[in-house]
Amino acid sequence: MKHAAIFFHYISQYMKTRLTYRVDMLMEIMSDLLFQAVNLIFILVVFGHTQLLSGWSRDEIIFIYGFFLVPFAIFGAFFNIWDFNERYIVKGEMDRILTRPVHSLFQIILERMELESLFGMITGLAVMIYAGSRLDLSISWYDPFVFLIMVIGGAFVYAGIFVLLASISFWSDSRTSIIPMMYNIGNYGRYPVDIYNKVIRFILTWILPFAFVGVYPSAYFLGREDWYGYAFLTPVVGFAFFALSVFVWNIGVTKYRGAGN
Amino acid sequence: MNNDHVIHVENLRKDFKSHSSRPGLKGAFRDLFNRNYSIISAVKDLSFDVKQGEMVGYIGENGAGKSTSIKMLTGILTPTNGEVMVNGMNPHKEREKFVRSIGVVFGQRSQLWWDIAVQESFKLLKKVYNVSDEDYDRHMNHVIESLDIGPLLDKPVRKLSLGQRMRCELAAALLHNPPLLFLDEPTIGLDVLVKLKIRNFLKEMNEKYKTTILLTTHDLTDIEALCDRVIMLDEGQIIYDGALKKLRSNWGEGKQIEFQFAEQQTKETLSPLLDELDSEWSEGKRKNVWVANVVNDENVISEVIGRVVAAHRITDIKIHEVSTEEIIRNIYEEGVIHGQIH
Amino acid sequence: MAKYIEMIRIRFLMMLAYRTNYYSGILIYSINIGAYYFLWSAIYGDKGEIEGLSVVQMTTYIAVAWMARAFYFNNIDREIAQEIKEGKVAVEFIRPYHYLTMKTMQGLGEGIFRLGFFSVPGMVIVSLIFPISFSATLSTWLFFMVSIIFSFIVNTQINLLTGVLTFFFFNNDGLIRAKRVVIDLFSGLLLPISFYPGWAQNFMDFLPFQAISYIPSMIFTDGFTQPEIWDALMFQVVWALLLIIPIQLLWVAAKKQLIVQGG
Numbered sequence: 001m002k003h004a005a006i007f008f009h010y011i012s013q014y015m016k017t018r019l020t021y022r023v024d025m026l027m028e029i030m031s032d033l034l035f036q037a038v039n040l041i042f043i044l045v046v047f048g049h050t051q052l053l054s055g056w057s058r059d060e061i062i063f064i065y066g067f068f069l070v071p072f073a074i075f076g077a078f079f080n081i082w083d084f085n086e087r088y089i090v091k092g093e094m095d096r097i098l099t100r101p102v103h104s105l106f107q108i109i110l111e112r113m114e115l116e117s118l119f120g121m122i123t124g125l126a127v128m129i130y131a132g133s134r135l136d137l138s139i140s141w142y143d144p145f146v147f148l149i150m151v152i153g154g155a156f157v158y159a160g161i162f163v164l165l166a167s168i169s170f171w172s173d174s175r176t177s178i179i180p181m182m183y184n185i186g187n188y189g190r191y192p193v194d195i196y197n198k199v200i201r202f203i204l205t206w207i208l209p210f211a212f213v214g215v216y217p218s219a220y221f222l223g224r225e226d227w228y229g230y231a232f233l234t235p236v237v238g239f240a241f242f243a244l245s246v247f248v249w250n251i252g253v254t255k256y257r258g259a260g261n
Numbered sequence: 262m263n264n265d266h267v268i269h270v271e272n273l274r275k276d277f278k279s280h281s282s283r284p285g286l287k288g289a290f291r292d293l294f295n296r297n298y299s300i301i302s303a304v305k306d307l308s309f310d311v312k313q314g315e316m317v318g319y320i321g322e323n324g325a326g327k328s329t330s331i332k333m334l335t336g337i338l339t340p341t342n343g344e345v346m347v348n349g350m351n352p353h354k355e356r357e358k359f360v361r362s363i364g365v366v367f368g369q370r371s372q373l374w375w376d377i378a379v380q381e382s383f384k385l386l387k388k389v390y391n392v393s394d395e396d397y398d399r400h401m402n403h404v405i406e407s408l409d410i411g412p413l414l415d416k417p418v419r420k421l422s423l424g425q426r427m428r429c430e431l432a433a434a435l436l437h438n439p440p441l442l443f444l445d446e447p448t449i450g451l452d453v454l455v456k457l458k459i460r461n462f463l464k465e466m467n468e469k470y471k472t473t474i475l476l477t478t479h480d481l482t483d484i485e486a487l488c489d490r491v492i493m494l495d496e497g498q499i500i501y502d503g504a505l506k507k508l509r510s511n512w513g514e515g516k517q518i519e520f521q522f523a524e525q526q527t528k529e530t531l532s533p534l535l536d537e538l539d540s541e542w543s544e545g546k547r548k549n550v551w552v553a554n555v556v557n558d559e560n561v562i563s564e565v566i567g568r569v570v571a572a573h574r575i576t577d578i579k580i581h582e583v584s585t586e587e588i589i590r591n592i593y594e595e596g597v598i599h600g601q602i603h
Numbered sequence: 604m605a606k607y608i609e610m611i612r613i614r615f616l617m618m619l620a621y622r623t624n625y626y627s628g629i630l631i632y633s634i635n636i637g638a639y640y641f642l643w644s645a646i647y648g649d650k651g652e653i654e655g656l657s658v659v660q661m662t663t664y665i666a667v668a669w670m671a672r673a674f675y676f677n678n679i680d681r682e683i684a685q686e687i688k689e690g691k692v693a694v695e696f697i698r699p700y701h702y703l704t705m706k707t708m709q710g711l712g713e714g715i716f717r718l719g720f721f722s723v724p725g726m727v728i729v730s731l732i733f734p735i736s737f738s739a740t741l742s743t744w745l746f747f748m749v750s751i752i753f754s755f756i757v758n759t760q761i762n763l764l765t766g767v768l769t770f771f772f773f774n775n776d777g778l779i780r781a782k783r784v785v786i787d788l789f790s791g792l793l794l795p796i797s798f799y800p801g802w803a804q805n806f807m808d809f810l811p812f813q814a815i816s817y818i819p820s821m822i823f824t825d826g827f828t829q830p831e832i833w834d835a836l837m838f839q840v841v842w843a844l845l846l847i848i849p850i851q852l853l854w855v856a857a858k859k860q861l862i863v864q865g866g
Contacts, residue, residue, distance in 0.1 A: 023772070024772075024776075024777060026777075027772075027776075027777025027778060027781070028776065028777040028780075030777065030781065031777045031778070031780040031781035031784065034781050034784050034785070035780070035784045038784050038785075038787065038788045038793075041788065042788075042793055042794060045794055045798055045799055045800075046646050046794070046798075048798070048800065049646065049650075049653045049654070049798065050646050050647075050648060050650070050653075052648070053645050053646060054645045054648075178627045178628075178631060181628075181631040181632070181635065182631075184635055185631070185634060185635060185638070188638040188642070191642055191645075195641050195642060195644070195645035196637075196638060196641040196642075197637075197641060199637075200634065200637055200638055200641060203634065
């Protein structure tokens with residue numbers, strides 16, 4: 001109850017500050033749209049030269065992309081703490097966080113949220129509807145609920161990975177360039193993982209499980225029955241990864257060295 | 262541990278592992294594959310207790326271990342070794358429960374949200390600390406009034422001056438009326454009037470709620486105005502823990518008699534006057550001013566003044582106590598404690 | 604000049620200090636190139652070549668594009684924006700060097716570090732795992748080297764432009780992000796420019812972005828004929844010179860703005 005009250009208070013504050021800088025907000029939404037367009041263009045250009053990607057059609061790949069955008073938008077809005085090291089560790093803001101009686105990760109998520117990213121859900125749904133209608137997909141009454149669970153699972157996968165990466169900062173405060181590259185690796189989960197060799201497939205499934213934010217859950221909606229096992233693992237992997245990341249974070253907090261040491 | 266001890270610290274220690282860089286390009290290459298690590302103890306073997314209602318000055322030079330130990334007391338850092346009990350809790354183990362019982366002000370770091378109005382920050386903190394409306398009104402109306410921040414409440418923090426911001430920070434730290442308050446350099450960079458206001462406020466809180474206050478500062482006048490007790494740190498260890506008065510009487514045992522002579526004097530002409538009195542001359546800051554450093558004894562003081570006045574014409578005379586700052590500088594320079602009380 | 608060389612050296616040392624960065628970087632780049640390799644293999648399927656590039660050439664293209672990126676890529680736009688926001692730039696104005704040149708030199712220090720410790724060993728590792736063809740002709744290597752120097756120049760110039768624009772916006776993050784996305788797409792990092800439909804290629808000929816990645820990567824993979832190489836290098840040189848104009852104009856305007864507003 002208390003957490004919800006704090007959450008909504010933060011959101012209302014966020015709205016107030018954002019509405020005072022409307023141009024910024026617009027720029028951010030525009031750059032998000034551009035980013036989404038770039039990936040779509042990539043797919044379109046590639047399929048200008050080929051009909052099938054190891055048995056998957058253009059529209060199926062586009063559908064996967066559309067699905068991916070929805071959990072990614074949720075991740076971007078709440079868990080995108082790529083600058084945690086710089087803002088909280090190097091500048092010592094973590095000190096302030098730790099003197100408040102609310103879980104430190106929860107506070108940071110609230111301070112860093114970027115609700116503009118949620119517009120990506122709209123883009124994602126639009127892309128899915130476009131591809132889905134061309135593919136003549138049938139929808140059952142329970143599919144929206146499955147979709148919701150898959151999306152939450154996928155968002156937690158992303159959140160888990162980025163929280164784990166942010167936790168590294170508790171042990172080593174040197175700058176790393178891992179996080180920007182992670183966005184690239186995240187992209188590969190959007191393609192049917194059977195195109196990769198075993199190592200990369202394994203990485204994308206179990207180490208950096210980005211495949212659970214793209215191709216696996218989408219396989220369910222595309223009716224690819226041989227992938228259903230992985231598809232239904234999506235929420236499990238999401239929760240497991242997120243739980244692991246919170247666990248590591250909590251250990252990390254005890255290793256926090258403070259600023260200026 | 263004793264129950265009326267708000268803070269109980271025993272053999273507290275904090276080590277940091279740090280790496281040293283080898284010099285030059287070649288050294289940097291070697292660092293890439295193999296690093297030199299060393300363990301640095303920021304705090305070694307700290308023990309002390311603080312009772313409820315005490316106002317304790319926590320002093321030491323930069324790097325003496327002040328902020329590291331404060332951060333362990335507030336649950337920010339995990340100790341390497343030793344025992345910390347604050348308000349009956351282990352700060353880092355029960356962090357979220359524990360921090361409800363303390364208030365913290367870091368002078369160099371804002372607790373408030375930069376872009377939003379002060380009262381919005383207060384509202385948010387009220388939710389964070391679960392303070393009821395009645396408690397908030399009863400307590401905060403008084404705090405806001407005493408600190409005179411009423412007119413600032415609807416301004417965003419970034420538009421406040423340093424003094425205004427500091428008063429708001431203090432109010433924010435007291436929002437949940439904690440029995441224990443940690444203040445890290447609360448008056449840094451503030452002008453005298455704001456300092457006085459803050460000091461008076463802290464005294465009032467201490468009297469009204471018996472709030473225990475632990476204060477670190479570079480400004481010793483803060484400590485003189487507020488604290489009966491000081492804890493002095495050097496190289497991660499306590500070198501003095503006791504009453505400020507006692508520190509003064511043990512260290513500031515001497516007096517300084519400042520003479521303004523009518524004519525020019527030299528050490529040679531003046532030295533004979535202090536024969537057998539165990540005193541010494543030092544040159545004053547202005548022209549023809551000399552200072553006799555004497556022990557605090559009425560006979561000696563009278564004798565020195567008598568001899569000087571008999572021998573030379575003077576235009577002015579002042580008697581000073583040695584300032585706390587000087588005492589502390591002496592302690593750090595000599596590193597030895599005369600009146601150590603443990 | 605000595606002070607700029609010192610700047611390069613300091614940045615170089617700073618980069619060396621971050622070794623977690625170093626180890627993780629090589630691993631991540633390898634995974635990245637690996638994933639692209641398989642993606643492209645799947646796209647090629649059993650086709651021998653697309654737009655004149657074979658699968659091996661395509662793999663080489665991707666590998667060299669990413670490794671060259673390690674050299675030309677830098678965050679000086681973000682750094683400039685940060686320094687402007689924190690009001691540090693006003694101080695930089697009174698220092699005895701040209702602020703933008705100094706930033707460029709910092710970028711170069713970073714670039715040289717990554718080229719030597721990252722791209723070259725990374726390329727060796729990647730070539731052990733994936734089929735990559737290295738050109739046997741010396742001239743290809745020479746042209747490639749000239750070409751990536753211009754990649755650095757053009758990319759840095761674009762970064763300076765976006766960075767300096769912060770003077771005129773309250774918050775420049777959106778623009779910086781947008782720039783990054785545009786460069787990834789239009790520079791040829793993700794896709795060779797020749798893969799785009801004809802009208803898009805014509806359009807991109809009027810933009811500087813392909814000077815950053817497409818040109819050096821195509822030279823490296825022997826995807827260009829000799830006359831095409833000369834044309835491409837001319838394209839880079841012309842853009843490197845042209846971009847000086849808007850940078851200077853913006854810089855002068857920014858200085859004025861700074862004097863008027865006092866930061």
